[in-house]
Amino acid sequence: MASAIRLEGTAVPRPTWRHAYLTMTGWDLAGLRLELPLIVVVQILSGIGFVLGIGLFFQRIPAQVALYVSTGVVVLNLILVGLIVGPQNTADQKLAGTYEYLRALPVPATAAAGAWFTVALIASLPAAVVSLVIAELRYGISFTITPSIVPAVLLTAFTGTMLGYALSHAIDDPMRTRLIAQMLVFFVFGFSPILYPASQQPPWLATISWWLPFEHMATIVRAGLTTGVVSGIGRSYLIVAIWGIVGTALSARAVGRRA
Amino acid sequence: MGPILDGSFRAEGVTKVFNGSLRANDAITLHVEPGEVYGLLGPNGAGKSTLVKQVIGLLKPTEGRITLGPYDLVDDPAMARQLCSYLPQAQMPIDAFKTREAIRLTGRIRGGDGAAVDRRTDELIEALDLSVWRDVIGAKLSGGVKRLVGFSMVSVWPGRVVILDEPTNDVDPLRRRLLWDEVRRLGEWGSAVFLVTHNVMEAEKAVDRLAIIADGRLIAEGTPSSLKAQDRSFLRLQLMLVPSAATPTLPPFVMHHTRVGHNLVTTIGQTDASHAIAWAQEQIGCGVAEEYALGATTLEDVYIRLTGHVSSDDGEG
Numbered sequence: 001m002a003s004a005i006r007l008e009g010t011a012v013p014r015p016t017w018r019h020a021y022l023t024m025t026g027w028d029l030a031g032l033r034l035e036l037p038l039i040v041v042v043q044i045l046s047g048i049g050f051v052l053g054i055g056l057f058f059q060r061i062p063a064q065v066a067l068y069v070s071t072g073v074v075v076l077n078l079i080l081v082g083l084i085v086g087p088q089n090t091a092d093q094k095l096a097g098t099y100e101y102l103r104a105l106p107v108p109a110t111a112a113a114g115a116w117f118t119v120a121l122i123a124s125l126p127a128a129v130v131s132l133v134i135a136e137l138r139y140g141i142s143f144t145i146t147p148s149i150v151p152a153v154l155l156t157a158f159t160g161t162m163l164g165y166a167l168s169h170a171i172d173d174p175m176r177t178r179l180i181a182q183m184l185v186f187f188v189f190g191f192s193p194i195l196y197p198a199s200q201q202p203p204w205l206a207t208i209s210w211w212l213p214f215e216h217m218a219t220i221v222r223a224g225l226t227t228g229v230v231s232g233i234g235r236s237y238l239i240v241a242i243w244g245i246v247g248t249a250l251s252a253r254a255v256g257r258r259a
Numbered sequence: 260m261g262p263i264l265d266g267s268f269r270a271e272g273v274t275k276v277f278n279g280s281l282r283a284n285d286a287i288t289l290h291v292e293p294g295e296v297y298g299l300l301g302p303n304g305a306g307k308s309t310l311v312k313q314v315i316g317l318l319k320p321t322e323g324r325i326t327l328g329p330y331d332l333v334d335d336p337a338m339a340r341q342l343c344s345y346l347p348q349a350q351m352p353i354d355a356f357k358t359r360e361a362i363r364l365t366g367r368i369r370g371g372d373g374a375a376v377d378r379r380t381d382e383l384i385e386a387l388d389l390s391v392w393r394d395v396i397g398a399k400l401s402g403g404v405k406r407l408v409g410f411s412m413v414s415v416w417p418g419r420v421v422i423l424d425e426p427t428n429d430v431d432p433l434r435r436r437l438l439w440d441e442v443r444r445l446g447e448w449g450s451a452v453f454l455v456t457h458n459v460m461e462a463e464k465a466v467d468r469l470a471i472i473a474d475g476r477l478i479a480e481g482t483p484s485s486l487k488a489q490d491r492s493f494l495r496l497q498l499m500l501v502p503s504a505a506t507p508t509l510p511p512f513v514m515h516h517t518r519v520g521h522n523l524v525t526t527i528g529q530t531d532a533s534h535a536i537a538w539a540q541e542q543i544g545c546g547v548a549e550e551y552a553l554g555a556t557t558l559e560d561v562y563i564r565l566t567g568h569v570s571s572d573d574g575e576g
Binding site for chain 1: 293312315316317318319336337340341342343345346347349350351352354355356360364365367368369370371396417419448449450
């Protein structure tokens with residue numbers, strides 16, 4: 001029995017934001033089904049690698065170093081999917097010519113961004129948890145987890161994802177997107193005070209770091225996992241949030257743009 | 260749910276200028292009624308895809324209006340995406356999706372109700388003879404099957420305007436026929452279907468009306484028969500030349516000619532038929548041509564006359 005869809009004289013369907021968000025989350029999850037398990041595994045391995053690897057620099061790792069590394073790795077776990085995998089995927093879509101089809105779907109830009117944030121979070125959380133467990137087992141750190149870890153994790157992952165999303169969509173040339181995303185990750189790993197305190201950086205680099213979100217992501221996540229280690233937490237929330245808003249605004253402008 | 264909508268699609272004076280000088284679309288005006296299958300024909304680079312990308316809101320016209328019923332699609336690209344479904348010329352992003360899942364998810368994203376989308380998905384899989392690939396992921400499908408899955412994704416929950424950019428690329432002749440039946444069905448349901456193609460022979464059978472676009476301008480519009488009417492007193496003489504043979508000197512009664520590969524297509528007047536046959540046999544006799552065919556002019560001849568191009572893929576013929 002064939003469907004008889006009648007369009008004339010019927011109302012134009014206007015799916016709700018929630019419908020668009022849920023269906024796009026389903027789309028993104030299905031679209032990543034081949035990569036997602038691999039991403040999660042690589043994230044877990046890299047988290048373990050950092051936690052255990054940095055310990056090998058020392059004969060006996062100082063407690064403060066162990067604490068900074070273990071909590072900093074959680075930040076890396078939370079932002080790397082958004083900062084690398086997002087731009088990489090979009091670059092692939094642009095090169096394969098499938099980007100236009102996705103842009104032509106009747107999905108509000110914010111719903112598509114929200115869906116991708118959800119998927120990036122799903123891909124990030126297992127590694128963050130495993131990193132903490134390994135740190136506790138290896139270094140005997142007892143974290144004091146407070147409810148503020150929830151907003152800290154969400155905001156950190158959100159800002160990382162939105163910055164990656166802005167890179168994906170605001171830069172037309174996919175090769176350039178890839179290059180910038182890779183340089184950014186290099187900068188985040190090597191030159192951002194995430195795994196170590198900003199006070200160990202040369203003053204000029206510490207000044208730059210202060211204006212960027214990464215140090216502050218580490219501060220708010222650390223605040224949710226420890227007591228008395230970090231200060232200026234409110235300010236750090238503000239700076240991470242501002243970067244999240246900047247990323248979202250740039251993305252929204254880019255996605256809605258018509259040449 | 261938005262307001263009830265009946266209304267025709269209108270493009271008025273649509274002009275798109277790239278980089279300040281390249282006029283990809285030049286004052287294109289056309290209208291398409293609900294239920295109509297409308298062909299956009301033209302050589303590669305003529306500006307067909309540019310036009311449809313402005314309809315769907317991927318590009319913004321430099322000048323002109325695009326409306327569907329009461330809606331201004333240029334001012335409201337979000338509405339344009341809701342009202343139009345679009346099969347781009349490029350491949351679809353379905354490498355990780357199973358066939359049924361890709362079609363179903365798109366129907367849901369387009370706002371279709373779950374059970375109805377499921378039913379319609381299964382019907383399309385059946386109708387396009389895709390059952391063998393129902394649970395196979397896109398990465399393992401051939402180009403032609405992927406194209407059919409893409410068509411299904413676009414038509415599972417169709418918009419008021421359905422834009423199909425070269426839908427039959429790589430599709431085998433048998434399934435092409437099935438696809439045309441489904442295109443027809445979209446029209447019966449009340450969608451205005453835009454068929455973008457450079458395959459004239461196919462379009463001739465599939466469309467109600469068509470426009471021929473060349474160098475960004477709409478140079479002819481009408482039903483296939485009305486466009487052929489002007490060429491009714493002409494005949495088409497086609498010569499298959501011997502490979503590597505140079506184009507022979509053409510007799511004065513040849514009004515127009517085009518050569519693609521070994522294929523020489525000429526237009527002649529009806530009254531010159533006997534001279535034409537004699538000339539063609541002479542070409543075979545002296546080893547320039549291998550065979551010839553004489554017949555009524557087709558839409559292809561009209562197309563060649565108007566654009567100076569041969570449609571590059573004759574498909575199932």
